[in-house]
Amino acid sequence: MTVVAASIHERAAAGEEILSVRDLVKHYPLLGGLLRNQIGAVHAVDGVSLDLRAGETVGLVGESGCGKSTLGRLILRLIEPTAGQIIFRGTDVTSWRGAEVRALRRELQIVFQDPLGALNPRRKVGDIIAEPLRIHGRYEDGGRERVFELLEHVGLEAVHAGRYPHEFSGGQQQRIGIARALALNPQVLVLDEPVSALDVSIQAQVINLLEDLQRDFGLSYIFIAHDLSVVRHVSDRVAVMYLGKIVEFGDRADIYQRPTHPYTKALLSAVPVPDPDHVAAEGRIILEGDVPNPAHPPSGCRFRTRCWKAQPVCGEQEPALVARGHGWTSACHFPEGERSEDNT
Amino acid sequence: MTDRGVSLRRAALRRFLRRPSNLVSVVFLVLVVIAALWPTSWLPHDPTASDLAARLRPPAWLDGGSWSYVLGTDNIGRDVFSRIVLGSRWSLVISGTAVVIAAVLGITAGVIAGYRGGWVDSITMRAVDVQLAFPVIILVIAVVGVVGTGITQLILVMGVTGWAQYARIVRGSTLSIRNQDYVEAAVAQGASAWRIMTRDILPNLASEIIVLTSFNMARLLLLESGLSFLGLGIQPPRPSWGGMVGDARDYLQSGWWILAFAGGTIALAVLSFNFLGDGIRDALDPRTRHVGTAQSAEEAAS
Numbered sequence: 221m222t223v224v225a226a227s228i229h230e231r232a233a234a235g236e237e238i239l240s241v242r243d244l245v246k247h248y249p250l251l252g253g254l255l256r257n258q259i260g261a262v263h264a265v266d267g268v269s270l271d272l273r274a275g276e277t278v279g280l281v282g283e284s285g286c287g288k289s290t291l292g293r294l295i296l297r298l299i300e301p302t303a304g305q306i307i308f309r310g311t312d313v314t315s316w317r318g319a320e321v322r323a324l325r326r327e328l329q330i331v332f333q334d335p336l337g338a339l340n341p342r343r344k345v346g347d348i349i350a351e352p353l354r355i356h357g358r359y360e361d362g363g364r365e366r367v368f369e370l371l372e373h374v375g376l377e378a379v380h381a382g383r384y385p386h387e388f389s390g391g392q393q394q395r396i397g398i399a400r401a402l403a404l405n406p407q408v409l410v411l412d413e414p415v416s417a418l419d420v421s422i423q424a425q426v427i428n429l430l431e432d433l434q435r436d437f438g439l440s441y442i443f444i445a446h447d448l449s450v451v452r453h454v455s456d457r458v459a460v461m462y463l464g465k466i467v468e469f470g471d472r473a474d475i476y477q478r479p480t481h482p483y484t485k486a487l488l489s490a491v492p493v494p495d496p497d498h499v500a501a502e503g504r505i506i507l508e509g510d511v512p513n514p515a516h517p518p519s520g521c522r523f524r525t526r527c528w529k530a531q532p533v534c535g536e537q538e539p540a541l542v543a544r545g546h547g548w549t550s551a552c553h554f555p556e557g558e559r560s561e562d563n564t
Numbered sequence: 565m566t567d568r569g570v571s572l573r574r575a576a577l578r579r580f581l582r583r584p585s586n587l588v589s590v591v592f593l594v595l596v597v598i599a600a601l602w603p604t605s606w607l608p609h610d611p612t613a614s615d616l617a618a619r620l621r622p623p624a625w626l627d628g629g630s631w632s633y634v635l636g637t638d639n640i641g642r643d644v645f646s647r648i649v650l651g652s653r654w655s656l657v658i659s660g661t662a663v664v665i666a667a668v669l670g671i672t673a674g675v676i677a678g679y680r681g682g683w684v685d686s687i688t689m690r691a692v693d694v695q696l697a698f699p700v701i702i703l704v705i706a707v708v709g710v711v712g713t714g715i716t717q718l719i720l721v722m723g724v725t726g727w728a729q730y731a732r733i734v735r736g737s738t739l740s741i742r743n744q745d746y747v748e749a750a751v752a753q754g755a756s757a758w759r760i761m762t763r764d765i766l767p768n769l770a771s772e773i774i775v776l777t778s779f780n781m782a783r784l785l786l787l788e789s790g791l792s793f794l795g796l797g798i799q800p801p802r803p804s805w806g807g808m809v810g811d812a813r814d815y816l817q818s819g820w821w822i823l824a825f826a827g828g829t830i831a832l833a834v835l836s837f838n839f840l841g842d843g844i845r846d847a848l849d850p851r852t853r854h855v856g857t858a859q860s861a862e863e864a865a866s
Contacts, residue, residue: 340768
């Protein structure tokens, strides 16, 4: 285990890419009319590119319905992409089928938002954690011990294996879900809002656990959340999504201190800040209106309908992701601070 | 904490027993089952032996009745009580076996249709519609016309045609279970469709299947009685509840008790299975209860 972890740490130090997605698209067809023809499509994920390096955490933030959970499930091959590529350790896995996908599942795992809902209520915790081992034929060879070991890794005890999920608290249930995700020694975990259903005091414990596990096992995380303070705490890099597209992606420090996209700025201004003077100085940006219907996204920049800086060009031309600094991109015609000119 | 699973089950049992109709149903059904399984040697009379000297005797408590024939005798002097007791055997065996066949077929079809979706689901559900629209009695008449009457074909026809009720309900529940996170978790772990259907979906249908089985026992018991009444089901001299009602039609004036007791037994049995199904459903799922919610929630918590 330590040997594996060490090699992963080396790769992480070298900034090796473990997973990347290229121009990923997921459209859900809208059927209508007498013959149920396709009359449109919901653009859930619309051309997303993202990369994840070994041992790091990429935070994925955005409002409900912006496509962040869909993106997570596309990466795991739980739903089929309409277009684009998913590349795991240099291999394009987008077209993998059957046994190949099954092999991929050993490397990519998921932790769900609703801790209880993700556990089969009719099965004991020990069986739930052993299930991935059984599926992949690894239970006969010391599976029982492995289950106890996993329970210990996530801060539970061997006696808990004989109990049912409903007998545990929310935090403990999430630990069970994490233990199950770790059973096959995966390299990447997609954490789909892993703490948003938990009490604040429990959130901190689970986040600390996730950070410990990342260090011990050299895991890479895609951390999906809408709570920006949690994302700031756990992420190395942050991607901000709006209506199926990434609008800004970069290092945590850059994104949080000098956001260049108006949407990022608006999101950050909505985070409760302990210092009231700070809020007064910065001012809180209240976005007008609702997120547009993803079946009919606005022309040009998708954020223009709610943006206070929108100009005619925003409706005509879709802004491309432009470098704002080292490994830092955002998609806006009128970026905040005009930092792009300073750096390029 | 360790006992919570057990205490939840105990709370459900307590909720079930609180309703008098549940209790009465269970007691009656237990009596019927005992009567069906117990050897017939204890009966006061041979259920098939006629005694022409004792034709159309009224029940014991009426003028002319005797305690030897508690519920009276029929038109050829057979003991009504003994015939009802022996009749329960065939009625229960036939409906019970048919329910098992219907359950196995219907649950299989329902789970596959609900989990697979798409054209598999469409075809299965159209087949359910056709099955439910088709009168079973006509089918039985056709089968009897071709191969003659008999218990085997009766069980088969009732069982095979009974799948649709199961398939429709099970498919609906499967659809909702399929969208649970734990099913997606199983997919994410690499579980096969078969594994997900048998380990994640089927166990979570258990309580629903128990309830469905109770209702279907009632339905098939009534169907079997109807077929026997028409002479398509259990054949004389074997006694059956439906057959007794059929025979008693001609003696409504001179021997009303034959029809009253045989018909009453059918009604009670069907009603009991229905009450049982209702009771189990309400006890297992507290959300469907209408009365005393706060009080029961308190008890469940204690």
